[in-house]
Amino acid sequence: MTDQRPTLADVARAAGVSRAAASRAINGAYGTSEAVRQRVRAVAAELGYEPHAVAQALATGRPSAGRRERVEVLIVDPDPAALSVKPFYGRALTGAMRALGDRDIALEVRRVSTLPAQDDDPPYGRLLINVAGAAGAAYARRGRVVALGRSAPGVAFVAPDNDGGGHQAAVHLVKTGRKRVGAVFGPPTPCAQERRDGFLRVFAGAAQPVTAADGDFTYARAYAAARELLAREPGLDAVFAACDVTAMGVLRALRETGRRVADDVAVVGFDGSTLAEAADLTSVYMPVEDEAAAAVQHLLDPALPAPARLPTTLTVRGSS
Amino acid sequence: MTDQRPTLADVARAAGVSRAAASRAINGAYGTSEAVRQRVRAVAAELGYEPHAVAQALATGRPSAGRRERVEVLIVDPDPAALSVKPFYGRALTGAMRALGDRDIALEVRRVSTLPAQDDDPPYGRLLINVAGAAGAAYARRGRVVALGRSAPGVAFVAPDNDGGGHQAAVHLVKTGRKRVGAVFGPPTPCAQERRDGFLRVFAGAAQPVTAADGDFTYARAYAAARELLAREPGLDAVFAACDVTAMGVLRALRETGRRVADDVAVVGFDGSTLAEAADLTSVYMPVEDEAAAAVQHLLDPALPAPARLPTTLTVRGSS
DNA sequence: CTGAAAGCGCTTACAG
């Protein structure tokens, strides 16, 4: 195996010129006779010559030719099918792409479980999704970082007004006359707890306390939790779900126990994803695309005002 | 600004050794006295020396240090929010990630409209989604490529058995006694046409021909098409939708015209996405994750049997 | 317009 890829020297030799001339001819620089240029190019094409990007980079000092910057989207989620099942991630990617706009920056998606080993080739910046405290801080130490949802203290983040959203959902249920309210909350993450706090605040000191169960944002757990809730409190006339996927589980539990959605039991979700629209589910809409776009924007231009809380809005549909 | 990043030569000079010795000391190669190694390393640390990856790559001939391979997922879709709205893409990403497994290969997502300019830094391979003939062939010329759904002739692809799926949907409607069948088909893409052909074959020569309208896989167009269909043929008792998003539009048209889903009009979608589950929609399930995984698998190991058609299965839910 | 030469920053046989 001696036939390596041809080098500039090969081309120059075959064309009967110096390497310098060959280089100029190929790069279309000034000061090359038409004749030489043509000959060199013809030879190069024939030999299948491709400039060696690494060598070019070294010689010019320019960042490795063609090497594109990249932004990493890091997703922490135990479910390998997370991107299939949770519209949230697709929405975040949409927002990230929007922020990237026309810039020639690659968007890399990574689902991670543990903190990856030190990266030899760190990205321009990272968008952290569901990356909890310790890991978030570790990434921040390694480079530019913005989180979607609160991460470690000191790590810039953008998040929906979860507390406000929870509040909106509760107010809606109260206003529409629901009396016996249940809830399937989320896991012990900041975002889920904020929703819970906002929701429960409305019922503080109410005659009927909220019947609550803990979910983990998955369909399966939500279904089980809802069944449990209904067994514990059969007279429930409303259920708040910590996210839309959770709400799907609740809807199934309702269907299976012969309850009519809305008529018997109102359901309110959280996310405002396409899922909510498909299921005709009342849901607290959070602008995930905008959040992600703002986050990536901040990555690209840290001088911009630090990201913040984005307001949620309640979208009332047939389920309440 | 003369203080560039320090080079190996700087380190060597400061440590009072040759560059060769410095190199060995830093790379932990054999044949370096403990004393020298320690001194060099100390100096390197102090100077903040970082080896120049490009130079290393050139010198060793090894692929640029730390440079990770990458697979590009190229999505052609006019909608900037495509990843938000269509679960298909998230599912494809899930499958692609699954195929990548533990390998240290980056997954890059790109939504493109036109054929990007020649890439200086081509990826290991590309997964083409919705990339039509000409562009597909162009990418194939540039490097390793597999398409999700048929692209240009000669371009390897993996796709669901669309024809068979259309057939399954039609048979289901006939078997459940639907007589006046409508359909909102897709755009003039191979995949949409295969679904249509498979569906229509069942009704060839039927007493009541299928009342059809053309959609484009979007919610808005599907809604409009369904309204038109219902105006043209008010007695419709079933509608086949070319994809789940299309079905969502149909469902809305049904709701708005006061028709009950299933009781008055059966609806069958195509995709089997989370949307179908959320909307309690009967749908032809296609294993997008498996398709994408098979495609990326083939990218990684072209020796594997060429990808093929994957079977679809009908999931009956409340809408039919 | 063209070629000889130096150089990008690092590595690696080869002597010593």
Place this chain on the structure above:
DNA sequence: CTGAAAGCGCTTACAG
């Protein structure tokens, strides 16, 4: 164990 030297493949002043 250590250093002088050549080389990775290309570019770019500098003469001519």
